[in-house]
Amino acid sequence: MEITKDQLKRYSNLLEEWIPKEASIAIAVKDQYIYYYAGEHDLQLQEGQKVQPGSIADLVFKNGCRTEAVLDDNLFQIPYYGVGYPIEINGENAVLVVILPPKHAVPKQSLVRFLTGKKEEEWKPVPIEKIEYLESLQKKIWFYAEGEAYKTTIPLKDLQRKLPDDFIRIHRSYIVNISFIDRIIRDFSSNLLVVLTDDTELPISQSYMAEVRAVLGF
Template sequence: MTLGNTERTWEFVQQYRSLLEDWIPRDATFAIACEGHYLYHNGKEENLKGKQVATGSIAQLVLQERRKVENFLDHSSYNEPKYGNGYPIELDGMQGALVVYRPQTSELSNPQPVRLLTGKADNEWFPIQTDRITHLESFQKKTFFYTEDGQYSIANTLKELEKKLPPSFLRIHRSYIVNTACIERISRDFSSNLQVIITDGTELPISQKYVNEVRCVLGF
């Protein structure tokens, strides 16, 4: 008997289905995966039920990393791009993934900016208002954000955070997002590459990929 046909597991799937149908938008669909396969999917264009979870998909990332995954383009055969949020869940003691998909044009694809981030330092968690954050950094597959008082780690990637932060935050490098309100000046380093110096004296490089956007936003 396969996992998707066991009565107890199906009861858990049905419980999630009942809850989700009460609150997800009409233009959104959702899927539940466990042990590398989709157990349920309410999509009309394409039914993923019974199919193997694709490498690089939201469900695969959730199952592998056991964390919330947001705003990744799912590797599916939808006719239009769909984005989604994935959440780790349990199905009768087994690790699963719940993924809510939505069209790119959905109003949910432009959520209200977050006003705080919760970071970890010294085995404690601290909710920090975003206007206190000077910059964010990706280093050795980990993400950190900084205030004038300290450094905090956070589970989200820069790619995820870039879509959630207020407009005052600007991507300047594959490894850095800066709060433009904290930029003190813009200069060139010893190699004549542009960099920003923020209020605490930290120097952050501007990569060539983002130079034009930075110039446009900052007006220089």
């Protein structure tokens, strides 16, 4: 099947009027990507690369309809919000995917005002503004407030969609309340760390670096 670069570029040009400059665009036919335009949020896909199971392109091929989701960094070492559209190229079923930072996801619904955490044999509702950070540790989710640690059953990826904008994900294992960030430093290996007001130090992973810099403006 012969598809020229001009044909593929036409599909991405249709989106230029409304997608932000951070967006990347991918087009896949059958089981591989045949076109990729890298924006600022770059998954570093390659033409000819196979479509990964669980990716937006894969979901569109399987479902046959427009699909959008926020995916973590398991597939591409960088989290992303993808919107995929079924299209047709020269009679072949294809998929066009717009790739954006997670912050571009549809507006959060039903933002939580408190989390109920378990400590020993008691459960306590904690106002969201008092929570300093949340952590995924040994397949359990913990949040920390006023020097106390509480366990919750809600996965981090689900909490991320429901937390207010004061919270930012800095690592696969950590979501931080910006109000409790005291400073950002480098360790001996020049990796960036978030230092909270109680001197807790949390790493910023490379996967979330661009998002953290964009939100915090440094």
